[in-house]
Amino acid sequence: MATESVSLQALAPRQGQLAAQFKAAMRRFAVSVSIITIADETAKFGMTATAVSSVSTDPPSLLVCINRSARIHAEMRSGRAFCVNVLNDDQAALSNAFGGRFPAEQRFSLGGWIDEDGRPPYLSDAQANVFCVIDTLLEYGTHTIFIGKVEAVRLHGEFQPLVYADARYFSVLPVPSTPSGPELTWL
Numbered sequence: 001m002a003t004e005s006v007s008l009q010a011l012a013p014r015q016g017q018l019a020a021q022f023k024a025a026m027r028r029f030a031v032s033v034s035i036i037t038i039a040d041e042t043a044k045f046g047m048t049a050t051a052v053s054s055v056s057t058d059p060p061s062l063l064v065c066i067n068r069s070a071r072i073h074a075e076m077r078s079g080r081a082f083c084v085n086v087l088n089d090d091q092a093a094l095s096n097a098f099g100g101r102f103p104a105e106q107r108f109s110l111g112g113w114i115d116e117d118g119r120p121p122y123l124s125d126a127q128a129n130v131f132c133v134i135d136t137l138l139e140y141g142t143h144t145i146f147i148g149k150v151e152a153v154r155l156h157g158e159f160q161p162l163v164y165a166d167a168r169y170f171s172v173l174p175v176p177s178t179p180s181g182p183e184l185t186w187l
Contacts, residue, residue: 030165032127033091035098036064037120038075038082044108044121045072048099050164051143052084060150062130065143071104076146081119081133084148085126087162089171094123095162122154127161129154 037046051065062084066073076082087095096102097110112124122129132148139145163170 027166030163030170033087033095033162033164033169035085035087035094035123035126036066036072036076036082037085037122038072038080039115039120040075040078040080044113044115045075045104046098046107046121047072048095049084055147060153061135061147062132062150063145063147065145067143068139069142073144076134077137077144079134081131081151082146082148083120083122084128084130084132085123086128086130087123088125088127088157089160089162089169091123091126091162092169095164095169125156127156127159129156 031050032052034049034052035046036049036052037044039045047066047070049064049066053063055061055063064076064082064084066076091111094111098107102110108121113121114124115121119131122131130148130150131152131154132150134146135149136147137144138147159174161172163172
């Protein structure tokens with residue numbers, strides 16, 4: 001099978017086009033939607049996020065990337081515990097509310113949020129709640145990458161994540177599998 005060779009120079013965008021092309025490429029990543037939550041003594045903070053990823057299982061850890069202009073950023077830098085609430089496919093309204101459609105002080109009026117002493121607020125019917133404490137942070141470009149050491153995980157319900165790609169929400173149906181797992185076909 002012949003492969004087509006393309007030089008990187010031929011692919012290089014004209015001045016100013018790289019950011020637009022990068023954004024267009026990132027829209028093609030299908031990712032689970034989460035709401036990051038944290039609280040201090042007087043207020044709760046939350047934002048919708050798709051830049052969430054596992055880092056390691058030893059120790060269990062994940063990362064979240066947050067724009068430094070986000071209201072929650074200063075709270076995250078404080079080192080308090082935070083929670084990643086992985087949304088169900090029927091929770092797009094929550095995602096929109098925490099994505100900026102609701103004022104910050106009204107966001108927690110939507111959904112079944114639980115406040116327990118010593119923990120950040122968590123969504124009772126989320127796919128999963130991953131409770132973390134900030135272990136490391138790295139500033140890069142416009143964002144800070146927060147690496148959270150996982151302290152507890154709560155799972156709820158069936159696997160039905162809310163997925164976001166190309167500025168739209170999707171529901172994911174699992175691929176049927178054989179008793180030994182999904183079949184892989186190599187092309």
